Amino acid sequence: MSIEQPRGSHDLQQSESGEVEHPERFENPGLPPHRPRLGDEDPKANKRSEHQVVVLFVISIIATIAAIWGFFAFPVDGLQVGNVRMSTLVIGLGLGLGMLGIGVGAVHWAKTLMNDHEKVEERHPQRGDDATRAEAVDIMREGVEDSAIARRPLIKGALGTAVAIAPLSFLVPLIGNLGGDWDISKFRHTAWASAPGGGRRYLATDPTDRRIKASEVTRGSMVHVQPWRLEEEENFLEEKTKAVVILMRLDPKLLKEPEEKKDWSYDGIVAYSKVCTHVGCPVALYEQQTHHVLCPCHQSTFDITDQAKVIFGPAKRPLPQLPIAVDEEGYLYAQSDFHEPVGPSFWERER
Numbered sequence: 001m002s003i004e005q006p007r008g009s010h011d012l013q014q015s016e017s018g019e020v021e022h023p024e025r026f027e028n029p030g031l032p033p034h035r036p037r038l039g040d041e042d043p044k045a046n047k048r049s050e051h052q053v054v055v056l057f058v059i060s061i062i063a064t065i066a067a068i069w070g071f072f073a074f075p076v077d078g079l080q081v082g083n084v085r086m087s088t089l090v091i092g093l094g095l096g097l098g099m100l101g102i103g104v105g106a107v108h109w110a111k112t113l114m115n116d117h118e119k120v121e122e123r124h125p126q127r128g129d130d131a132t133r134a135e136a137v138d139i140m141r142e143g144v145e146d147s148a149i150a151r152r153p154l155i156k157g158a159l160g161t162a163v164a165i166a167p168l169s170f171l172v173p174l175i176g177n178l179g180g181d182w183d184i185s186k187f188r189h190t191a192w193a194s195a196p197g198g199g200r201r202y203l204a205t206d207p208t209d210r211r212i213k214a215s216e217v218t219r220g221s222m223v224h225v226q227p228w229r230l231e232e233e234e235n236f237l238e239e240k241t242k243a244v245v246i247l248m249r250l251d252p253k254l255l256k257e258p259e260e261k262k263d264w265s266y267d268g269i270v271a272y273s274k275v276c277t278h279v280g281c282p283v284a285l286y287e288q289q290t291h292h293v294l295c296p297c298h299q300s301t302f303d304i305t306d307q308a309k310v311i312f313g314p315a316k317r318p319l320p321q322l323p324i325a326v327d328e329e330g331y332l333y334a335q336s337d338f339h340e341p342v343g344p345s346f347w348e349r350e351r
């Protein structure tokens with residue numbers, strides 16, 4: 001009698017007595033012959049491997065210390081470009097090498113110094129019986145003994161130090177920044193308020209810092225703007241992050257301007273803060289057909305024809321408008337600072 005075999009069970013056959021037989025279809029290839037490593041036979045090579053492991057852990061230790069040093073050596077409070085670059089480089093490299101040193105050291109240790117005898121573990125139900133569990137504990141204990149950590153105090157010390165201090169490379173910057181500058185009144189003023197020496201604060205292209213003439217701003221385009229010559233001032237990056245502006249030219253007839261803001265634009269040219277009022281991403285996508293500006297982070301959409309009001313997305317208030325005017329030579333300048341804080345609505349809470 002034959003039975004229909006389900007898919008995947010083609011190895012099963014039924015004998016005349018009704019018992020299912022499991023014919024052997026594959027030879028167990030077994031394990032390849034064990035090949036001793038260099039260090040298994042040569043004590044010098046073994047010692048060399050031990051030194052290499054220690055060196056890797058020491059690299060980790062030095063990298064962690066370098067990351068902590070970088071945090072203090074290159075403070076980014078003033079957002080000076082050089083310090084920001086160096087801080088990012090040193091802390092990033094320190095963190096990376098700190099972790100890499102421990103990882104590579106541990107792998108090298110396991111591959112060259114620990115017992116490399118192959119072991120076969122038969123498949124069994126997930127929870128073993130008590131005897132199996134006790135055996136597992138024995139295996140782990142054996143593993144600890146195999147690692148010879150007790151007999152290798154140098155590795156033990158280096159690994160212990162590397163693991164112990166590795167978290168410091170991100171804990172120290174974290175704790176150091178907890179006491180940061182939370183003075184939110186800084187967001188009420190930007191570099192547009194005044195120019196050094198009291199002159200006009202001209203609009204300039206970002207990042208080339210070239211003054212912009214009204215005649216250069218064509219309909220349908222969007223110009224990224226920063227205060228002219230801001231780079232020569234202190235805290236340039238911090239000030240720039242607050243003062244960045246987008247400039248667009250529309251048909252003046254399309255602009256819905258309230259009476260008190262009629263002179264904030266020039267011949268259809270309007271300037272708005274580039275800092276999204278949701279959580280501060282730079283709004284940078286301009287749909288010239290609809291005159292909508294989009295924030296790429298969470299898709300808040302602002303209507304430039306209607307005072308940059310929010311028409312979609314999580315932002316809760318319009319982009320602040322920068323009042324602009326044109327001088328005798330046709331260059332655009334800011335009449336004043338923004339009339340409200342730039343950035344996330346959070347800053348309005350004090351009002």
Ligand code: FES
Pocket residue numbers: 276277278279280281295296297298299300313314315
């Ligand atoms: S930051 Fe702009 S939508 Fe969230």
